[in-house]
Amino acid sequence: MKSNNKVTGNRGEELAVVYLQKKHFLIIERNFRTRFGEIDIICRDGQTLVFVEVKTKIGHDFGEPEEMVNKSKIGKVKRMGEVYLQDKGINVSCRVDVVAIVLENNGSVERLEHYQAVY
Amino acid sequence: MLACIKSVACVGLQSFPVDVEVDVAEKGFPSFNIVGLPDKAVGEARERVRTALVNCGFAFPQKKITINLAPADLPKEGSAYDLPIAIGILVANGDIQTGESGIFFGELSLDSSLRHTKGALLLAIFAKKVGVRRIFVPIMSANEAAVVAGVEVYPVRGLKDLVEHLRGVKLLIPLKTIAIKDLIENATPDFDMEEIVGQEMAKRALTIAAAGGHNILMSGPPGSGKTMLSRALPSVMPTLTEEETMEVTRIYSSAGLMQPGEAIIRRRPFRSPHHSTSLAGLIGGGSHPVPGEVSLAHLGVLFLDEMAEFPRSVLEAMRQPMEDGKVEISRAAGRVTYPASFQLVAAVNPCPCGYLDHPTHECKCTIRDIEKYKRRISGPILDRIDLHINVPAVDAEKIIGTVSKGESSMVIRERVMKARGIQSRRFESTGIFCNAQMKNKQVKEFCKLDSGGVRILRLSMEKFDLSARAYFRVLKVARTIADLEGSEDIKSVHLAEALQYRERVF
Numbered sequence: 001m002k003s004n005n006k007v008t009g010n011r012g013e014e015l016a017v018v019y020l021q022k023k024h025f026l027i028i029e030r031n032f033r034t035r036f037g038e039i040d041i042i043c044r045d046g047q048t049l050v051f052v053e054v055k056t057k058i059g060h061d062f063g064e065p066e067e068m069v070n071k072s073k074i075g076k077v078k079r080m081g082e083v084y085l086q087d088k089g090i091n092v093s094c095r096v097d098v099v100a101i102v103l104e105n106n107g108s109v110e111r112l113e114h115y116q117a118v119y
Numbered sequence: 120m121l122a123c124i125k126s127v128a129c130v131g132l133q134s135f136p137v138d139v140e141v142d143v144a145e146k147g148f149p150s151f152n153i154v155g156l157p158d159k160a161v162g163e164a165r166e167r168v169r170t171a172l173v174n175c176g177f178a179f180p181q182k183k184i185t186i187n188l189a190p191a192d193l194p195k196e197g198s199a200y201d202l203p204i205a206i207g208i209l210v211a212n213g214d215i216q217t218g219e220s221g222i223f224f225g226e227l228s229l230d231s232s233l234r235h236t237k238g239a240l241l242l243a244i245f246a247k248k249v250g251v252r253r254i255f256v257p258i259m260s261a262n263e264a265a266v267v268a269g270v271e272v273y274p275v276r277g278l279k280d281l282v283e284h285l286r287g288v289k290l291l292i293p294l295k296t297i298a299i300k301d302l303i304e305n306a307t308p309d310f311d312m313e314e315i316v317g318q319e320m321a322k323r324a325l326t327i328a329a330a331g332g333h334n335i336l337m338s339g340p341p342g343s344g345k346t347m348l349s350r351a352l353p354s355v356m357p358t359l360t361e362e363e364t365m366e367v368t369r370i371y372s373s374a375g376l377m378q379p380g381e382a383i384i385r386r387r388p389f390r391s392p393h394h395s396t397s398l399a400g401l402i403g404g405g406s407h408p409v410p411g412e413v414s415l416a417h418l419g420v421l422f423l424d425e426m427a428e429f430p431r432s433v434l435e436a437m438r439q440p441m442e443d444g445k446v447e448i449s450r451a452a453g454r455v456t457y458p459a460s461f462q463l464v465a466a467v468n469p470c471p472c473g474y475l476d477h478p479t480h481e482c483k484c485t486i487r488d489i490e491k492y493k494r495r496i497s498g499p500i501l502d503r504i505d506l507h508i509n510v511p512a513v514d515a516e517k518i519i520g521t522v523s524k525g526e527s528s529m530v531i532r533e534r535v536m537k538a539r540g541i542q543s544r545r546f547e548s549t550g551i552f553c554n555a556q557m558k559n560k561q562v563k564e565f566c567k568l569d570s571g572g573v574r575i576l577r578l579s580m581e582k583f584d585l586s587a588r589a590y591f592r593v594l595k596v597a598r599t600i601a602d603l604e605g606s607e608d609i610k611s612v613h614l615a616e617a618l619q620y621r622e623r624v625f
Contacts, residue, residue: 078148081148082148091146091147092146093145093146093147093182094146094147094148094149095148095149095181096148117149117181
């Protein structure tokens with residue numbers, strides 16, 4: 001089976017945005033690109049600026065999505081967040097969230113987990 | 120917001136004030152950093168404090184937390200900073216207000232209760248010195264601190280109790296000052312002197328050693344009772360005085376060897392390290408220097424069984440502490456001085472097979488073997504030992520029990536205590552406790568001889584070829600023998616007895 005990771009990823013991000021909006025997070029930016037990589041979603045939870053990393057997987061082969069987000073990935077998101085703050089010239093309280101999504105083979109959501117303030 | 124909590128750092132037996140500065144910043148990514156030269160244990164406080172605060176019912180602030188242990192250039196070690204860090208975070212986060220000027224000290228466990236932490240006594244002494252009125256210490260270590268009068272010691276069971284106290288909801292009650300006097304006990308010996316048959320000469324020498332704190336070397340064939348005699352020594356040793364107790368407890372507190380809940384070291388130390396002990400184990404050492412056996416035996420007995428089996432380098436390292444009563448340990452991390460005024464009790468066999476000069480048993484060693492064996496303990500070490508005695512094999516008559524028993528330890532101890540009483544009156548306000556600790560100047564002052572004594576001493580110096588050090592040591596032993604007899608002056612008999620213990624037996 002030739003998987004199409006980009007499509008899966010985009011679909012996961014769509015799902016995450018819908019989920020976050022339902023939780024009254026204000027979406028500010030999507031796929032913010034820096035030279036370190038890109039931040040999937042930037043949103044606002046009350047006063048706090050939240051940088052969200054979305055990890056989507058189909059099925060359970062090769063482990064859960066949570067296992068795929070390690071320290072260095074979170075560090076990367078944090079660094080990118082700092083670049084974002086510099087760009088905009090703002091300094092507010094921030095955090096990094098992770099949304100882990102597991103999809104069934106037919107594309108429906110098996111589970112969606114939102115981890116706040118992961119370090 | 121910024122908070123500043125007071126704590127202390129202990130380096131050796133010395134304490135320095137440490138300000139735990141905690142900043143909880145709203146802006147930026149959440150983080151938790153400790154600066155100010157923390158060692159591994161202090162760095163790991165992050166995980167303990169985080170978990171303890173959560174388990175205590177507080178939300179751990181998702182903010183940028185920076186902790187500075189000032190002064191920044193003094194290396195911090197140990198787990199005692201957990202409590203000040205936790206309190207600092209709560210204050211800086213606005214969870215509690217405090218105008219509390221006390222010192223906070225203690226290791227947190229994950230369930231937010233406080234654990235026994237080493238160094239509580241040093242903290243209390245420090246607080247008294249700098250005039251801090253209140254200290255907050257773990258309940259298991261609080262008794263240690265409570266022996267210091269003039270400081271309010273608050274025993275803290277857990278973080279929750281302390282928070283309630285600081286909020287004024289439920290106040291903690293400071294401990295009453297503990298009177299050391301009631302806690303001091305006699306040592307618990309393995310044997311009583313009366314259980315040992317014969318060996319009257321050895322018992323007499325041990326009595327003198329106990330009374331004056333003198334070093335003693337026993338040489339004898341296997342099975343003659345050297346080990347048994349030394350094990351019985353604690354039963355005749357004088358109990359610690361209050362001053363001595365504080366000195367000993369300070370060392371044990373800093374080394375983390377206090378039993379949880381115990382206030383002081385109640386008994387005179389009796390340390391018997393095995394002959395495989397390393398140099399650092401005996402003298403003290405490590406990258407953060409910790410006290411070794413010589414310091415743990417401070418004001419007590421260091422018993423070296425089979426002394427000739429100790430590596431030469433280890434024995435030679437004891438020369439300086441034996442003379443000065445202290446060890447200075449210099450390491451990259453710092454320089455510390457530990458007191459090490461111990462009484463050396465050593466037991467050796469006369470030769471490798473053990474039967475040299477035995478009345479019935481034949482010695483199988485060659486002359487070379489014996490010479491080699493004797494070289495294992497060097498002259499300088501032997502010169503520092505005041506009493507040398509032979510512990511001969513025991514006669515059959517005495518073992519079978521036709522000879523009446525000797526004196527019991529109780530009786531001997533009473534005599535020893537009386538002699539020590541005379542000494543402590545003599546050395547009042549000199550900082551020493553017994554005759555063996557006298558410096559040459561004090562020997563000259565307290566060990567005056569009559570004309571007969573001077574003559575004996577001059578003769579024996581010529582005959583036995585005594586070194587200058589040996590001369591002073593003979594006088595110290597003579598002083599102790601005189602004290603045992605309650606004699607103000609050192610008479611010729613006392614000096615004569617002291618001289619016979621100089622004869623080399625090894």
